[in-house]
Amino acid sequence: MISIEGLSKIFALNKKNITAVDDLTLNIKEGEIYGVIGYSGAGKSTFVRLLNRLEEPTAGKVIIDNQEITALNTKQLRLARQEIGMIFQHFNLLWSKTVEDNIAFPLEIAGASKAERSLRVQELIDLVGLSGREKAYPSQLSGGQKQRVGIARALANNPKVLLCDEATSALDPETTNSILNLLMDINEKLGLTIILITHEMHVIRKICNQVAVMEQGKVVEQGQVLDVFTHPKMPVTKKFVEQIMGSSSEDDDISNMINTYSNEGKILRLHFLGETTNQALISELAKKFDIDLNILQGKITQTQAGGYGTLFVQAKGEIEEIDMAVSFIQEETSVEVEVIRDAN
Incomplete structure (x- = not known):
């Protein structure tokens, strides 16, 4: 489903080159919930933004559903992004628009008719549990409700892949669990492939099938979540496991x-x-x-x-x-x- 080959990103900062993602190679199967975990500065958020070219890679390939994302021109990329939904830590909602207008926004850009938008928006509002809040503005919503709007908006164009960049980091534990349960439900109902970026091991434990551990731009350990939990090899992985099992x-x-x-x-x-x-x-x-x-x-x-x-x-x-x-x-x-x- 997703093949990442030799992906790298180098930023020029104060006349110095900073390697944020370093020769990263991963394969992610269709329908998986794949976790990528790392501490701040590990390169995980840059990595996820490279997948839909919100950041342009310095080197490497990203292939999603047999389409090489890294080889597309601007027009082709715009169309390809309709099949790659993304949700963010701080929601990135349009604060002057209502819940239903926020969800409808990507459908407008895609050229859907008003009737099509209305039908799809209501489907998504029901799916994410926001019935009755259609006319509310983001300022009138809780953190969990805002993220549900973000999820619904990301699903508007029926994407094949959902990218989640620290999607629960701004939420309290109870709300985090409700959002994770929603993501699992969406994965099961829609067969959606989800890539989840986080620094919290309990998030990986709860919903991910596979996990990659990042440090200094590299994947230092990867595998099935249960295997990585029970036999962590790298010091950074052992620290993450301690979040769950104790220090x-x-x-x-x-x-x-x-x-x-x-x-x-x-x-x-x-x-x-x-x-x-x-x-x-x-x-x-x-x-x-x-x-x-x-x-x-x-x-x-x-x-x-x-x-x-x-x-x-x-x-x-x-x-x-x-x-x-x-x-x-x-x-x-x-x-x-x-x-x-x-x-x-």
Whole structure:
């Protein structure tokens, strides 16, 4: 669906060349929600603006649905952009126009008739949940409602691709979740390919299938969200994962807790991945083996591809029973187990 080959952007600033995007290559499948994450200055917003040539690339190709965007002339690009919707962090609405007029604006530019505009605008207002707010002006809307207008406007010409540049960064957590749920609903209903730029890992976790991590203009890590979450390789990726799973300071808390409870039995670290997060493992162990289980600490989070997390458990009882329980986990389940303290 989207092929990006050797994409680069160099800005000249104070007689110096600044490389914002550096030889970036990605392939994005049709219908995916593809996340691109990076800290401020990583080049991610420049990257997304290169896809529809709001920024002109210094080098490289962008191919969307077999059309090379980077090779189009001005007239061809104007038509191609009708199939590439975009929403922004600060909404970019026309403040002197109503909700319905904002949504209708790209249809006017495309030459749609008044009747066609009216029908399409009402469809989109219903889709994004703004019924009853058609005549309101942006100043009369909440942040979430403004972004819903932005989404509806971006969908006006039935695009194949939706670019989201920090679309939830200006919103509170509850509103962010409602917008992310809307994007997932649109992706499912319309089969739309979505590229989502963010600096927030929980946004990636909630709705993305694939993720690319950017640093200093380069993609330093990419893959399925669950794989990247569970096996982060680069330091920057590990920092992002800590946004969800907790920082290394929590490891110290766990160590102190383990030392507190390590005077009896064994301390086990259980690692759950994907469907294993739904297993009632603790209750199953308690029924099968004559042991007592004390849950010390744990955290499980969900991604689009399934859940993952870690649970620390103290197992008390006869050593043979504990060993049989550990063997059962290793041989009969897909949960990973590690004995990290043995007081016997």
